Amino acid sequence: MDCYTANWNPLGDSAFYRKYELYSMDWDLKEELRDCLVAAAPYGGPIALLRNPWRKEKAASVRPVLDIYSASGMPLASLLWKSGPVVSLGWSAEEELLCVQEDGVVLVYGLHGDFRRHFSMGNEVLQNRVLDARIFHTEFGSGVAILTGAHRFTLSANVGDLKLRRMPEVPGLQSAPSCWTTLCQDRVAHILLAVGPDLYLLDHATCSTVTPPGLAPGVSSFLQMAVSFTYRHLALFTDTGYIWMGTASLKEKLCEFNCNIRAPPKQMVWCSRPRSKERAVVVAWEKRLMVVGDAPESIQFVLDEDSYLVPELDGVRIFSRSIHEFLHEVPVASEEIFKIASMAPGALLLEAQKEYEKESQKADEYLREIQELGQLTQAVQQCIEAAGHEHRPDMQKSLLRAASFGKCFLDRFPPDGFVRMCQDLRVLNAIRDYHIGIPLTYSQYKQLTIQVLLDRLVLRRLYPLAIQICEYLRLPEVQGVSRILAHWACYKVQQKDVSDEDVARAINQKLGDTPGVSYSDIAARAYGCGRTELAIKLLEYEPRSGEQVPLLLKMKRSKLALSKAIESGDTDLVFTVLLHLKNELNRGDFFMTLRNQPMALSLYRQFCKHQELETLKDLYNQDDNHQELGSFHIRASYAAEERIEGRVAALQTAADAFYKAKNEFAAKATEDQMRLLRLQRRLEDELGGQFLDLSLHDTVTTLILGGHNKRAEQLARDFRIPDKRLWWLKLTALADLEDWEELEKFSKSKKSPIGYLPFVEICMKQHNKYEAKKYASRVGPEQKVKALLLVGDVAQAADVAIERRNEAELSLVLSHCTGATDGATADKIQRARAQAQKK
């Protein structure tokens, strides 16, 4: 381990920088990098190379080739470039390749070289051609900035939501700026450009001149500028070989350096890690790489090959034809542990663990030393943290072993940090693998989050790995496995060479009933690819019928949609389909469809009842549903029609319908009503007063109350009103009239079919005891006691009850006996009872 820090290079007193190999590149590049347009996505993303660009005056007959590789150089895609000349390439945050053409058209390709879409940067750009272009990233997404041939800038801060912004003119600008970059401050994109010794800042509306504070004098031109990954810092390289480093707001200088190289650098990028005080810039020339910072000396590397720098969150990736390296500031934890002769607790713990493995008692000494200082917790944490920053698994392991060793001597050390680090490292090592080729560092991984990482794996079609990671990290299925499977399925349906059956089966086998997988989404994708049959097959696997409906409708499978909607039990959905169908089919077909779906039919009827009465009638007609048709006309006879003729006509139609429905009862009743209506009309004409719309009963009552007894009787005969009803009716009406004479006459007209007790009751109700008594005597023996009690003749009631020897009646009478007045009666009953018992 002595040589472990061999690749550490100090910069000033406090920081070390190290460069280590990520991959030896697998690609077999024929061209030099300098001959290609190169774009590499941050966060260990893919690399795009457009060989044979137009700027070389080569034979135009050869079509250039666009190649996409993973960070380890594995080819992902290769395609012949058939569009116009490309000025610049760049990757968006979603890992889509943006190719800016000379005419301002931006073509968007997927990771696998699949064409996605294109958009134009506007007419002005088209006319003046693109001189230079940059793809930049903001919190909204990825933006494109373009410098046109007229030295004007146009930019869009988010290509996902394209809004072109033309930046203001720089006054008196004659030539192209020597260098420029996009800045992002307060969520607004600016452009900083250098023309000769002057710096201009362009925002929405204004162009202002800016001067970096503390800039060394004698600058006649800026050759290169670099803005840090987070847009916080800015570095300027002047023609005097002087480098100014400061904040991006140009308010503060951090440091400066004079490298004495006047040649313009090929690339200059920031190399700093989040939350570190150290600031450094990596400058690359053809054969030389220099790390400069706040130190009198710089770190120098020799470049054997043509190389390309990719700024990252916490360092710089450098790749060439043969090798891919990572250059970064050594993190504090690693530095503390591995610095030569470090006495940091982590270093001691690592040492202790090594001794322990050697079974040496030194282990105990070291451990004691840490414990005496009370730094064991810190030591363990340091080891865990340092492990995260190590690229080599053996180093990760040894640090984690040390941490785990130290943990044993601690009470209640929360294990989460350790466990999580183990998990994270396992994931990181898996994706850093050569075949996968995503060289994420721990900090980048944390910044990116696992969800985004999974998305990127899915984007690379690394479904099995993604699923393994989900399962390993025990992510909830909906967020993890099912989402990935759904993506896989969406990819699967695009494989046109496989038959519908096979695709559907394969998808169903894999997905099964994994919760959270929406078969309808996959089907929608299949439909999008023009595979309708496959979409229908896939929809059959969708357990929620409701989800199937919208797509089925879109695919014009309305009838199937209807039955699915009904199956779902969601009536709203059924209704949606219904109205769809109504517009789609002609009326006859629509009704026929309804006929086979009673639930839909009843729903539609409900709707028609309120909105389209005529349609309702048609529906019943079509179905030969005469019963309902009859009911419909009955309702119409009093709700819709006002004129008597119209009402009778409606009733006639109803009656006909009822006959057809073999509902003779209803038909007869309807005919009776027609007769009654006509009659009521006549009565109104002849007698005046209100008769229409009275029930038969009420009509007769009204007649009696009006003194038209003859007519009443005639009506009762005509409509065959049963005797009982007639008696009740007359009785009530006459009592209401208090026509006692007529009532008595009536009572004697023949034997009452309802007995005479009602007569007594009704008289008593009108408080006519005198009349009541008349009838009480005529009440049959069964109800006599009751009648007598009603008229208040307790004594006689008692006599009758005693005579009838009815126990219940006796009790009844007794309960009516009130104290003083009926004392004698009560005694009598008691006696009778006693006698009865004796017998």
Place this chain on the structure above:
Amino acid sequence: MAFPHRPDAPELPDFSMLKRLARDQLIYLLEQLPGKKDLFIEADLMSPLDRIASVSILKQHEVDKLYKVENKPVLSSSEQSSGYPRGATCWAQCPCCREGSPWSEQARLWRGWERSAGREEQMVKELCFLVRPRIKNMRYIANLVNADKLAGRTRKYKVIFSPQKFYACEMVLEEEGIYGDVSCDEWAFSLLPLDVDLLSMELPEFFRDYFLEGDQRWINTVAQALHLLSTLYGPFPNCYGIGRCAKMSHELWRNLEEEEDSETKGRKPEIGHIFLLDRDVDFVTALCSQVVYEGLVDDTFRIKCGSVDFGPEVTSSDKSLKVLLNAEDKVFHEIRNEHFSNVFGFLSQKARNLQAQYDRRRGMDIKQMKNFVSQELKGLKQEHRLLSLHIGACESIMKKKTKQDFQELIKTEHALLEGFSIRDSTSYIEEHIDRQVSPIESLRLMCLLSITENGLIPKDYRSLKTQYLQSYGPEHLLTFSNLRRAGLLTEQAPGDTLTAVESKVSKLVTDKAAGKITDAFSSLAKRSNFRAISKKLNLIPRVDGEYDLKVPRDMAYVFSGAYVPLSCRVIEQVLERRSWQGLDEVLRLLNCSELAFTGGTKDDKAPSESLRLILVVFLGGCTFSEISALRFLGREKGFRFIFLTTAVTNSARLMEAMSEVKA
């Protein structure tokens, strides 16, 4: 007198959360429409809303005036100077309701307070409609918006549907050409806690919509409500149900749960069992006259949304009074589940106790008196007020009941239930119709006769119908057609043809898709088999001597000891067995062989405490008698029942739902 629960009876969950949830949601919706606005409220939503939010809460959220959507035909626009149709009654402009005070108490004063015409608005306000998703409401809104358009007024409109939006409504808005002018929202307020153990969805139309029209829209609402309950109060480990609607609701609900199961998983259940029951499984109970106090009050005065309007005859003053009836009313709480015959005795006892407590004053010294006045007097006065109200109610009930020969009526009902002297009962009903005693009562008796007798014999069927039409008008031809479709009033058909249809239907029912669509047929083929069920489940208790209503032995006490409510008995049996096992014959008789189910998440972790909390869901409404009966059962067995119903119903409401009336 009121029976205390067993000491080990489980605690009821706190349902006030549901109110808070609904209120917060409403406020959120109102805030979506910033600025001053007028609020139009559908009449049916007023009482429920009243229980959720007071006028001052609405005013705090910039509701200016309240109007009632009354669905009167809207007059032509030239007649409306205010821009609102005549049907809209302003509620909150009159001086009495400027501030604060719960608005229901003032509703009476506001009612009929027509907005003075001609006062043109200076500022055009935004309009907000709070309505049930009904087509007629959409037409009302459309008329209003179109009138505005004619008058050249532009403003914002917002329609808040409660409890959910239906596509059909949006469709109507579109057809009326105003879809672009209004914005729609949903107020998912589907569960109103009326009492500590009673949740109501306040959807009385559920009964007619589902059981008559075959409209299944509300089933989704039920499923949503159940889902809400299970997310708030934990999963239900055991689930039973009977009836087609119950089955569908259960399925939909399960689907909802599956879609987002990660949330409820691992939660401790609070409610151990849930029982879903369709109203059409047991029409008989709902059709009987209620004799338990709470039921009687409902039958007599109509309890609406947990409160009742006691008229002058009860309050013995010239004003009527709106009274909340729930467990907080101490007097009511003690008598609500009592048979009416006990109530008077109890109340007079209570009055004597109260007097005694008042009388204690006499011997007091100053200090004690001070204590008495500051602490007890208020409570006593409150109790006194309630006591006199309930005594008034009792007297009023007595008066009404004796007038109509209540004893005779009850006797007939019992005869029908027990199945003797059917001829006498039939002629009693006939007389009832002939005398035009009450159209609703007559219908009820006819239905009761039909269901208990497996349909009327053809001769009676015709003659009773004829009599009824003669008494109450021909439009009831439609009522009879409705009743027939719902299986409430049918004609006895020769035995074999019926079974043929029955078997055909049940074959259809097994097919999943067909199962959902056969309502129309099934009701035709349905035989009530009441007599056989009654025997099988022992619904008519055999009593020697007098049934002691003071100390009841079984649930039959809610019907004077004559009949154990069928619905409650089924629930009891299933809970006892923890399944439908052994009830096959009963299910067959109920025509529900395919429609009974058990389910739920079998969870061994369920604490035994929760297993004795049972949620009973009545789809299509339940009666207070059933509630009382199950409360009784709970006390006997150490359970606590919680009731969820689409609406509290009674025989009159059922009959009215089936009746066709002239508009």
